[in-house]
Amino acid sequence: MELLYSINAEGLMAMARPYKYTVSFREGDWRDKKLLGGKGSSLAQMTQMGLPVPPGFTITTVACRDFLGPRRAEIDQLVGELEKNPPPSIRDELISKIWSIINSQELPDGLMDEVRGRVHELEAETGKGFGNPANPLLLSVRSGAALSMPGMMDTVLNLGMNDAVAEGLAELAGNEWFAYDAYRRFLQMFGRIVLEIEDKEFDALTSKYNERLKSIASSARADELSRLASELPGYSPRIDAQPPREMAPGLWSDSVSLLRSMVSDLKSLIASKWGEFPQDPWRQLELAVKAVFRSWMNPRAIFYRMANNITPEMADCTAVNVVTMVFGNMGWDSGTGVYFTRNPSTGEDVPYGEFLPSAQGEDVVAGVRTPMGLEELKLRMPAVYGQLIEAGKKLERLNRDVMDIEFTVERGRLYFLQNRVAKMTPAARVKTAVDLANEGVISREDAVMKVDPQTVQNLLYPRIDPSAKASPIATGLPASPGAVSGQIVFHPDVAVEWSRSGREVILVRVETKPDDVHGFYAAKGILTSRGGMTSHAAVVARAIGKPAVVGAESISVDYDAKEIRVGGTTLKEGDWVTIDGSGGRVYPGKVPTVEPEIIPELEVLLSWADGFRRLGVRANADVPEDAEIARKFGAQGIGLLRIERMFRKPERLEVLRKVILSEGPEERREPLRRLSDMIRPDFKGILEAMDGLPVVIRLIDPPLHEFLPSPVEVLSQLHETRAAYLALKDSELARSMSPEVIKQYEAKLQELERLYSRVTALTEHNPMMGHRGVRVGVTDPDFYYYLTRAIMEATLDLLEEGRDPRVEIMIPQVMDVSEIKYVKSSSIEPAMSEVAAERGYRLERSPTRTSAYVISKGNTRTEVLVGTMVETVRATLTASEIAKEVAFFSFGTNDLTQATLSFSRDDVENKFLPKYLELGILAENPFQTIDVAGVGKLVRSATADGKASNPALEVGICGEHGGDPASIEFFHSAGLDYVSASPYRVMVARLAAARAALREGARSAPQVDK
């Protein structure tokens, strides 16, 4: 442990003796991310590889820890209280206590002396002077923890700027615009980030100067403007875009004077909100370092760490990188860009990226201007391009993944500012993982571990139905794939609120920022009117797998009117819209979508995964079509076939209702026999589709009244019929009518009255815990008898056609072994033996396996297993006994979760569950991800007990958790044999199962990258 926090030996040796808190990029051990942070590590790596990185140094996380140091225990205790989810008033109080401690902290002794020494080293290396107007050294100050963390302070550029330096820089660069633009930027960033003045103050100033420039341009400089429009198509008159001096000298000088005026306004703003702007660069630097350290305890950062369970072992405090400024905004031979070593959208091995000429990095990220593609950089600056690509490939091999590289070109010279593993679309993530393994860069295991199962799920997002006759109203950039419809909302909070109330929403914004991310999670998709493929909206949407269209510039977003306007169309908040994140298209209304096809690399990856996993993967399917899809997706059987779903067809429902409404066994048998004949072809179809693979068929489970109309429904029908009947009887007309009609009415009334009384009798207070599942099997043995007959008939039909049906009959809702004994001996065994006898087959108990029946005639044979669903708590507690009477267990984790938490799924999700998740009483929706501490405990012990008492016992899970990666990891560790998921989750499950096995194998080895 101690080691994690200390500088490692190599680093120590490389460091000049007097330095305690700082490491230059040339010296640091770039592998030590915990010390240097992610950004510092990447800068050290690139520097040491010989790539052109602006000189700089890292203030290590040790300094940040020492900054908090004296009151660390106190802060930790307050954070601990916050983790208990106190009510809002207490939470606010805790936060303000933390904040007041942090604000009273001073930088550790000696840190600024050391920093001063490092800056002097930079001065020596660059030949410039910090705060020297004649040849000024400007710095960027960038935070960087071991893990990237939203909510923390990011970057301050151009630090060291002041009135004198700006003048000097203008002279030195021979470019007044550049110098004052840099000064303006610095004042904005410093004011906002370091001095904590609100954004909107700066935005208002920016808008004002943009308007002033635009109005000057359109009137006084209309000629220059029209020239520019033809030569520089990206250009528009904005305060942050440098007009080419030669082509538009008037506009240039207007811009410069506006910038000067804006700088003056910004200093006034700072003076009014914080105090006199510090002209002393050393004071600026000290304030910036402190601001970075403080931001580690920013409430947003604290909550992010809490929500993502980031422990001090993973990341403890932030580092600060102090880097010599290079300028992408020195003119049209400069610029800034992002380069992905492979296409992050498709995964193709072609360089991909964006470049924004005459701009600083923040302009690209914020998506304020739409950048050009990397091909254009290749044409304009082939040498720079070549150098970039070569470095990218090197970094890819070194870091064993696709890289995302920030760079700046200053007057034709390339500088590397950062590299990190690229965020990719699901398809790209899969393709590149497979390609990297095939290229020998990583192992197949690594490839599997690189692909998060959720990624595979996202691959399966639907597309717009090609046959749909929909015309897009706008086109933007295809930022994150998938087509999806939702109701328009404009604010992330509204997105959260609406989605909690069950609505599907699309979050529509001009552009997005880290504060908006909660809205991303709540929304089905994201649409912005500004920004590029690497804008915040695009990056985040891809990372979390939400479809997104960004930079759809023809759309005008009006937050106040809560509407968007495009062409002649206006869509209001709550209107439906469909976005296609793969094609970048926006459609009004709900457009039909179709299921996706599977990329070939996914098949490869999953075949590797299959080789690593121990858990089997089956699918839940109720109709032959679903079974076929499941098989195509690699299911190794059906883990849950719900007979009741076969009763949805009206003619079957009618017969089933006859069964339910019958008064006794005699009356019930005939419709049961008919029902049995009706569903036999369905069984046959599914068994045929899964030929040679096991199919678990669950005997009827839900409360019977679910198949009946509700009492209120019947009652109102009864009232209506009675009213009509009485009206008819009383009317003059009736006398002239045939008595037949009256009689028909009377019969109908009688039938409705009977129906009402039966429906009322069958109504239950808590149907989930009522007369259902095996309880129906016990009270009405004919039910399971006839269902088993249908299954057996289908099985023998297939056997006779030379097929290989593998049936597993599952008894639901069991709470005691005697229920199983009873229904086996009263229904299932008689049905099996009678059908076998009728058709000339032998039926024997398997000599080797409990509750397995061998059916044979001549050379044909099949084995039918009888097992149970484990979905009551008591079944888990008495698993040893139950296991002695069954061939398999299948955990019904939906019902088991309901019972363990006493959470009715039908009720809690819209009542208190949202509040519980909000307060953090529950970390996850327990119906999505298994509750390991509660339900998991039962699953684990029942599996162990069951297998101990019946070693041949097969144990699976068929609840919805079967398709959830985190749950699958748990099921692997609990020793289950297989999971069963919905067909569209089968691939996710295969991958998750492999990762669980690999992770288990690698538990003691160093953690594999996710």
Added chain:
Amino acid sequence: MELLYSINAEGLMAMARPYKYTVSFREGDWRDKKLLGGKGSSLAQMTQMGLPVPPGFTITTVACRDFLGPRRAEIDQLVGELEKNPPPSIRDELISKIWSIINSQELPDGLMDEVRGRVHELEAETGKGFGNPANPLLLSVRSGAALSMPGMMDTVLNLGMNDAVAEGLAELAGNEWFAYDAYRRFLQMFGRIVLEIEDKEFDALTSKYNERLKSIASSARADELSRLASELPGYSPRIDAQPPREMAPGLWSDSVSLLRSMVSDLKSLIASKWGEFPQDPWRQLELAVKAVFRSWMNPRAIFYRMANNITPEMADCTAVNVVTMVFGNMGWDSGTGVYFTRNPSTGEDVPYGEFLPSAQGEDVVAGVRTPMGLEELKLRMPAVYGQLIEAGKKLERLNRDVMDIEFTVERGRLYFLQNRVAKMTPAARVKTAVDLANEGVISREDAVMKVDPQTVQNLLYPRIDPSAKASPIATGLPASPGAVSGQIVFHPDVAVEWSRSGREVILVRVETKPDDVHGFYAAKGILTSRGGMTSHAAVVARAIGKPAVVGAESISVDYDAKEIRVGGTTLKEGDWVTIDGSGGRVYPGKVPTVEPEIIPELEVLLSWADGFRRLGVRANADVPEDAEIARKFGAQGIGLLRIERMFRKPERLEVLRKVILSEGPEERREPLRRLSDMIRPDFKGILEAMDGLPVVIRLIDPPLHEFLPSPVEVLSQLHETRAAYLALKDSELARSMSPEVIKQYEAKLQELERLYSRVTALTEHNPMMGHRGVRVGVTDPDFYYYLTRAIMEATLDLLEEGRDPRVEIMIPQVMDVSEIKYVKSSSIEPAMSEVAAERGYRLERSPTRTSAYVISKGNTRTEVLVGTMVETVRATLTASEIAKEVAFFSFGTNDLTQATLSFSRDDVENKFLPKYLELGILAENPFQTIDVAGVGKLVRSATADGKASNPALEVGICGEHGGDPASIEFFHSAGLDYVSASPYRVMVARLAAARAALREGARSAPQVDK
């Protein structure tokens, strides 16, 4: 194990060498009940004490085991199959298989030789000859296992009788009537029991001869009859009653010739149903012994053993007792009787019993004639009486309990036929146990162990309200105490059926037999028109604690018409009747009853019990009156106060509805404050009643919509109001009415509409698992805040009055520790600290106890605990975590049972639970007796986990199981600190808790009698 089946060493030594299977009464070790059976043991005991017992011997259980021996494994396997509760068809098949094996078995080699030897010993001792007409030895053959067991063959009297012996006996006794009556009895018993000919055949013959005798008597012998009626008031002309020869010579000779004719008819009956009646006494004896052995495997006996968990360790096979006949039917100086050493109804230490002159034992038991009291025996035969009483007292001391002794007087000479521990009324059981301990016969521990807790419960049966103006329509014997009303049924099966459908029934019979016992359990009470205090009906009713009136001879029971007639009244099946088993009175209709008073011996017994028990006993009470009763019954606190019960009063319900229907916290606060003021006096009242004892107050638990009218209710009200409103609006009248009325209607309609929408919104699919308990506390913190305020105010009020209130606040429906943390910090702690501050008290956390709050001012102080109900499965699974945040656990075993079994109590009891109990899938109703294998496992582990993580944790249980003796034994063993039961169950709980502790202490010592 082996030892249990073998004859013990003493027994072996005492036995003459050549005897392997038989022991004479003089030799057997009477302590070895497993070898001799209960009856054989009592006969050996009395013989060896020197009491006059007719000579005889016991065929030990070893012989019976050897009888089954060769095919024992096969039979055991079939019985094992039966225990799996197969469906009826399979069950019948299994039974017939067992039966066919048993029927093919022969007596073990050498057994009959040995028996012959033993009978020769009897011949030598009595000077009579077996089958010798000149001086015949007659025998009784009586079964007797280690435990008494209904369904097994009981007794055959007069064995050895045949045509020649009957003639010889008549001559020898000088009493033809006697000889042929004995022959008749033998043929009936032998035919019925040994040859298995149906009862009804014999009953028909008996009726026929009774009729014939009656008609002769009423016509030809009217004069004799009238003389007898005055001299022998008990006499009536029946074929089984010997007319005094001197007083009624004609009747006597008519009787004799009828008896002869009947004997002949009986032999014909046997010939037609079985084969020629065996005249050979040895053959008779062999058949009888075999019949006894067979009866061990009688289906009724098998099911009885299964139902009562009687294992081979407890009783394995039956013994057979062969006893020299003595005759109570030799005339009016003979007779037969039963003697209880103390009054089995009151427990008073006075001899009690009945004597039937001129009768054999079976006449008393069957209740066919009403016998005389023991006082009358004392007058008639003072020597016999004296001998009886002396023996009784000896036996009482030896056997350490009240004894029930069967005896026969033959021509003035007393014989003892059996002794056993008396069956007593609950009051007698309690009184005699205490008296025996006070007399030094038994220890106080023994006294406590002698009283089944259910007995104490039965003591608390209600009496007829003395102020009720009801007149009895009939009076019978007060056979089993308690007054109860129910609907009349005549057949035990109907009793079972009706009681399952929720009706309360009184089983009415002429007399009862062992076959009827299932009806006793189903009925609320028993009423018979014939039989005495020791008749079957009376004995069984007392044993199981059901009120019973027997021998109400004025009632005529008509099974065919399904009615009873008494005086001018006719009551039909389904009519209500009330019986008072304490007074022997029968009332038509439902008569009000009142609660009983407590006998002083019970207080003594319970004070002893309190000294032995470890479990505390609290009561569930919601109003001060219940708290007072609970305290009177010995409750050591309130274990559950349900706040919601305080809301039943209409004015409170109205305010609560305002709270529930409010749209937000603002609107809710005002009514909550009012509600808090309204219930504060209730808290005060209960805390005052329990001054100095803990009171656990549960914060509101049920789903809120339970306090609202149902949607259907509101909807119909809405419809009606709307219809009235529309009618009014359209009418001519409306124009002339003030618009005020119309407005009122409109307001009402609006209110109803709002109510309907709220009520509908609050409706849940499965409310037991919905938005309730702490979930309401989390979503609406004001709820718990104001409730806590009311509790605190009441507490401080009492403190200021110098009282000692001890409050424990309980949070219901918890499934995770964070719920507790949240409601404590958001509601409970703020309410406590605010009330304390307002009234000038200090509030501190207890330094020694988790979640305990010390409130003090000056010298006054009180400690308030905050704990949780453990009623979700997840709470039990995460008990370690939860225990760290609470001062106590209280298991809510009702909800926990629901969740563990997924049984909705509201639904299952009338749907499938009866079937489950019938099929034996469940042995007990899990809502009455705790399901040890399932729920018990959770209770046990949660208690252990909770105490391990918080050693000061107090653990109780407040579900309905808290008053169930079997469950209490479990809670003791699971390590709980207390149980909480309904006030009327507190005494039961005190006793059960003591017995659990004593049983635990005595686990390795020999089993104490129950």
